Amino acid sequence: MDLLIKKATIIDPESDYHRKQVDVQIREGKITHMADEIEGKDTAVFEVPDLHLLPGLMDVGTVVGDPGFEHREDMYSASKAAAAGGFTALACYPNTQPVVDSKSGVRYIKNNEEDLVVNFYPIGAVSEKCEGKDITEMIDMYQAGAVAFSDGQHPIQHNGMMMRALQYVKSFDGVILNHPHDISIASGGQLNEGRISTMMGIKGIPNMAEELMVQRDIYLAEYTDSRVHIANISTAGAVEMVRKAKKSGIKVTASVPALNLKFTDQELLNFNSNLKVLPPLRTETDRQALLEGIKDQTIDFLTSNHVPLEEEAKKLEFSFADFGAAGLETAFLLSWQILKEEVSLEDMVRLWSRAPREMLKITLPTIRPGTLARLTLFQPSIPWQVDPKRLYSKSSNSPFTDEKFVGCIRGIINGRKSEIFDR
């Protein structure tokens, strides 16, 4: 595509144009020219107030649903929703039907990605059918394009299998992602265990259900000298464990869902099933610890924790509703709303663009002439209000129905493809 972007502030510490306001010429998917003033001849011009260009954002651990659960989200709707949320790349979980546990599953995603505006990076399953019993052909999947391995929404319960998986991926310096959630401790829990769950008379999920597994995965990473990513942590204790592990040189990274930076279990007192998520919303102490972990870089990156679900699975009595919230379209803006007083736009680029790619060893996009245009178009100070009718995810389980964000995503440019929204 050809486009002339006018008066854009570049946010890319790797670029000579960092923090400069310039015009950017894009031809055939590449940045061809950047200068104070470029004359627009025969090309479309894009000019909006307060425009910032960020290296394309990436979400890790997106639940798509294609194949098998296309009524929730197919690759097309996920791609559209991702673009609306500012993402140019998704590393998607293998929790499809069938599970992505062989190279054919990986290839299904790579083949279908070609026509879409967003890059899809498959995360292969660690165990066959994500059943937690036997490890999959991970080398084969890696060769076919899998960027990491995880059982996604099925946290790995078996210590020995987790250990062998970590050992096995060392042959190609792979990384295992695991949600820390011990099912035998959490058993039947529906929300954070504490005063709120006690008042609601509902079985809670103790912090320990998460922390036991965080500590286990840290031990196993140390023992195997392999790379583990502790996905979507939510407790103060987990942040502290990761902090200590990093200090002692263990190859551990960690992420936090944007939603857990915003809400606490207090929000659930009225049995709001739209905020029934995993990891569960914890207490204010935990939330503050997550924010602290972001500031001191214990937390490597943030996630949308996007779990699309149909209304029939959510508009139910609290304990009957499924876990999960749609997050792709709001996660980045939500985190900006919460963090903007505390972190810079450079930090936002690290949290949402650089760190996920560094972990997955994917080429980092940079904003300079001669490179592929892989850009997020962002207006940090322009307000934007969520309109549920104009969300692109197929599922309607966004916890935000009319939230007003300060910050507006205008779209993405990803090589020859782009998606720009009229907002």
Next chain:
Amino acid sequence: MANNQQLSTKHLLGIKYITAEDIRLIFDTAKNFKEVINRPIKKVPSLRDITIANLFFENSTRTRISFELAEKRLSADVVNFSASSSSVKKGETLLDTVNNILSMKVDMVVMRHPAPGAPQFLAQHIDANIINAGDGTHEHPTQALLDAFSMEEQVGDLRGKHIAIFGDILHSRVALSNIFCLQKLGAKVKVCGPPTLIPKHIDTLGVEVEYDVKKALAWCDVANILRIQLERQDIKYFPSLREYAQYFGINKKLLDQLDKPIVIMHPGPINRGVEISSDVADSDHSIILQQVENGVAIRMAILFLLAARVSEARQKSK
């Protein structure tokens, strides 16, 4: 029955959503109704133009009969619905079931449901006045009100009184509603049972925890003994009923060791020989059957007071 006072809410979803003034108003109204149901003619015409649906998605005998009697003594029109004979098994959602029933012009819904918060969920989506007749392990507000009402009859003003709740606190909606209700009335509450059946964070509600039955009995003025909810225990929380009865059951010998008489209560149905021995259940200290009688009066009071809100809403919509 002239009464200009009103409840602060249009539903009774749980004790935590009502005020101490609401509780007093319910008790004052219930005293009048208790007198009514002891008359030769036990019926008043107060709810003549009100239709009530009793929706029981979970088994119940006494609560259901108690509500139905209360409704009939107030002359309401009553329809009953139970899960075993319903469309629930055909996969209909709660919302659809209730909306279907409401389309037949029902004013009030009395609902028992296995999911905590189901009445709140309903209240967010439908217009009728809802009375929670027990929602999973969350609340059972009418039981707590009749319990506190019965306690007051025995020991007077509950302020500063010691109430101990024994048994399966973890799986009990009665315990939670009792705690909220008794605290609102100024009582001190202690829970006692095996540690696996006591919610870990119960102390955050201002409740003391005691694992020794003897000590809890010596402390309390009233002992409210709860049933072991075997049907809600998906895993083993204690090894055997035999051991439970031996170490956590209330028997005559324990009561004889106390230096003062205490009031014995149980919301029923009782497992004789498990949480309570027969000689305790049938003793003079036990007010188990008075609780049942008061249950009808309390439910009449709640229906009566909420029906006032229905009439008010009707006036407004005219």
